[in-house]
Amino acid sequence: MAATRAVPRAREIFNTLEYGPVPESHACALAWLDTLDRCLGHYVNGKWLKPEHRNSVPCQDPITGENLATCLQAQAEDVVAAAEASRTALENWSGVPGASRAQHLTRLAKMIQKHQRLLWTLESLVTGRAVREVRDRDIPLAQQLLQHYAVQAHTQEEALAGWEPMGVIGLILPPTFSFLEMMWRICPALAMGCTVVVLVPPASPTPLLLAQLAGELGPFPGILNMISGPASLGPVLASQPGVQKVAFCGAVEEGRALRRTLAGIGPELGLALGAESLLLLTETADVDSAVEGIVDAAWSDRSPGGLRLLIQESVWDETMRRLQARMGRLRSGRGLDGAVDMGVRGAAAYELAQRYVCEAQSQGAQVFQAGDVPLDSPFFPPTLVSDLPPASPCTQAEVPWPLVVASPFRTAKEALAMANGTPRGGSASVWCERLGQALELGYRLQMGTVWINAHGLRDPAVPTGGCKESGSSWHGGLDGLYEYLQPSGTPARLPYLSENMNYDTFGLAVPSTLPAGPETGPSPAPPYGLFVGGRFQAPGSRSSRPIQDSHGNLHGYVAEGGAKDIRGAVEAAHQAAPGWVSQSPGTRAALLWALAAALERRESTLALRLERQGVELKAAKAEVELSVRRLRAWGARAQTQGHYLQVTELRGPVLRLREPLGVLAIVCPDEWPLLAFVSLLALALAYGNTVVLVPSGTCPFPVLDVCQDMATLLPVGLVNVVTGDRDHLTRCLALHQDVQALWYFGSAQGSQFVEWASAGNLKPVWVNRGCPRAWDQEAKGTGPELELRAARTKSLWLPMGD
């Protein structure tokens, strides 16, 4: 350890020119802990809460093991108290003008500025991270976040008219992340008028200090409440009355478990999972700079996770030589030393890294470790793993801190296949000096953030999120705001948990159907079959289901779709996806307009179908007309997507891209059988998704009529319609690992099942919780909320300079 090395005199140093210790005094952190009698409780309603008879855990210096303080562990009743305080504060806080909230946030930013030394020494002391990183990056970024969102709050009434704050937000934080992760989420939530309960892991005093600073500002004490306790209290927090959203960041498996636990509980769930990043180094890269990018990504105490490194084979040797030489100059030591690159992360992170290294070695990998690392303590050296066989378990697993796992690739195409071939979709950087190739890779990487020739840049104005198993919530930028907003007038999210829900059997079996008499009525015979891969097909079950009209007479039969049909439909949609994504927005718009024209031609048939289901003819005609308008409206909006952002610390633009979700499954509501179908379909197609769709259960015929037009107008496989038992089809879709998003409008039970089952591949879901939606209203049918649902954001950073 640096501090205990014998101190050489100037003469000796003159000869060796070695680095010495540069200790940062942490006296002020200890003094702050003294003011709390070295006992940390919770911070609720502007006051410290130290309930009696609680378990406590020690807060230790991660290097010396010295006890710095004890931390009380929360129990359920403490969570109740915090949620209560947030609920009380909400009325006041969400009611004040945005300008006042802006002022309050600005004051908090100034408060942080005034006490920054306390913040950075405390954070570095307790977490073991290099003080340089906390001081030069985290603290300034925390202030920038507050200022950025203060501006957003100031203009909220104008810029975000039609939106209102969601309510009380629950935030669950993992033990290994910096306090900055909390700031990314509480700043937009507070700015928009939400109040927050944060569940911080035990022994993390920095968030508590921030809560205290915020609480001491005065008039709004209860807006930020901090509870220190285990993550197992998460479900308790989520089920508190008034909690409308739970934001979680942490490990993938924990997120998955939370998704399952919270199914049907009520609040929305925003997940940001995993910490691995990716770096792709092509043969035209500035290799030395890319090596610095690797250092930034893995060995700078910046990212909480490890790095997967893909190197083009032609520059493999050169890169390895440079990387290994660079690793030799890294310094690791006490976080509070001003001249180290890496601090420590505690015993758990150490063991995780050690286990990965041992397993990788046993699977045949080469492990290279280097750097100036103290031997006598929990320091883990910078580690480079290579030659890992492609199919070994370690290749699939998430790379832990502070490891870099390198693999070669031959062509850019292969690099994309490798990079996109993992369930993770967080962040990546591309190192490449050829503009065309760099953009190609940047656009086609399935990631939330891509940096070109840089790694790890962050800015409050840029949305950061992920796709696939990295979760689908965003922080930063406008997308970060919408996480905490809802369209005005949205009813409160209440639990809709079904007591007798059995996830194993829901929708498992299809009740058998029998012939139900002759088809009657004036309307033309509806088309029959599943619309899959551009044509009508017989269902795998070779059976049909009768559909009655509003008088109880048989209207017609639809095909009884099943698991195999869903599989076929999803495959067809996947095959159509690359073609549809690469279509220009103009082409998409043209096709939607052509479909609108076709609908117009079919108006009388469609109206008759609706009429037989009990809709008055006038209303039925109006529904068809409105459907036509919706198609045209979404077609027009397909042309205006994405924009670019100007960022403070970057020369060059950041592109905010809106990318399709992929293969999107839509279970249409029973109500508004034509309008809801058209609204959802047009929205999905406008944003480049391909669709597997289950039409209204009571009135599927108008959809099948439209399929006849889609067969001639749309590319094969773009839209697939499967009829049948809705619960069964929902089950198949929700459990399908290759369905990339799911919208469900049906029963409360079905919604709960969808939420539960989505944990499998963590697909984003949109469920109606059994509540009907007024599709004829503009806000509900074409509102901005829908646009947010239909695509995901990707940030592409393009630094410039020569």
Next chain:
Amino acid sequence: MSAYNPGTELDLSWISKIQVNQPAVLRRAEQIQARRTVKKEWQAAWLLKAVTFIDLTTLSGDDTPSNVQRLCYKAKYPIREDLLKALNMHDKDITTAAVCVYPARVCDAVKALKAAGCTIPVASVATGFPAAQTHLKTRLQEIILAVEDGAMEIDVVINRTLVLTGQWEALYDEIRQFRKACGKAHLKTILATGELGSLTNVYKASMIAMMAGSDFIKTSTGKETVNATFPVAIVMLRAIRDFFWKTGNKVGFKPAGGIRSAKDSLAWLSLMKEELGEEWLKPELFRIGASTLLSDIERQIYHHVTGRYAAYHDLPMS
């Protein structure tokens, strides 16, 4: 300084594929200053070491024998004796690495150093310093005359025209001729990086200069608008490392111009240490071209020893 860089045959493939990403290099340059620092004894020792890297320089139109003589004296006794004693460093013979003057002042400097009884080499700028816009013949003649006058090191400036028009062979040939004209003197090649247009050109010019046999590559003359900056230095150091990896020859590095504070000099030392390693931290391979830096270092040493900040008159002028 003993070893010479023999150079190599011109091999344009060494520079044809090179990529330098400017924004990434700028970020690295920012980081390097924040990531390493030294305090207390370490700072004092590093600063004394920095003194031994200085090419104490005067390059003014109004240079006369008297101020050159004063400069030479300061080169021999850069830090007050009592301060060195307090640090137990008085017997380390701490002097600056060289004295650097215009060709016409070489005689004065050699004489003054001889009078002071020391062996500090005299370096002379040459080849139409600082613009290099004179005929090759006179530029070569300038080197020969300076060496005759006793200069042990020649700081030549390259012909920027050749870089900006991509005439790398011609540049190589010119520097080769400079090398030959230097004879026993060491050749330090000034790239005038502020006028090369891009970092990629800086790398290429560095590599050509080393292939042609430069013992040092130097950032700038001190007369351009942009002088020694970290991004440029990073690119040059990477070129030096690449040249070493290819040929086994170590070429020295000399930043010059704009390095004024003791803190700056520490950052330069740690930059060398980080990019090339301790083996480059000796006067044979690292120089800092400066005129006012020395007095700031002396002030910092004064503060380290006494715990007080020095008044202007506490330290001898240079």
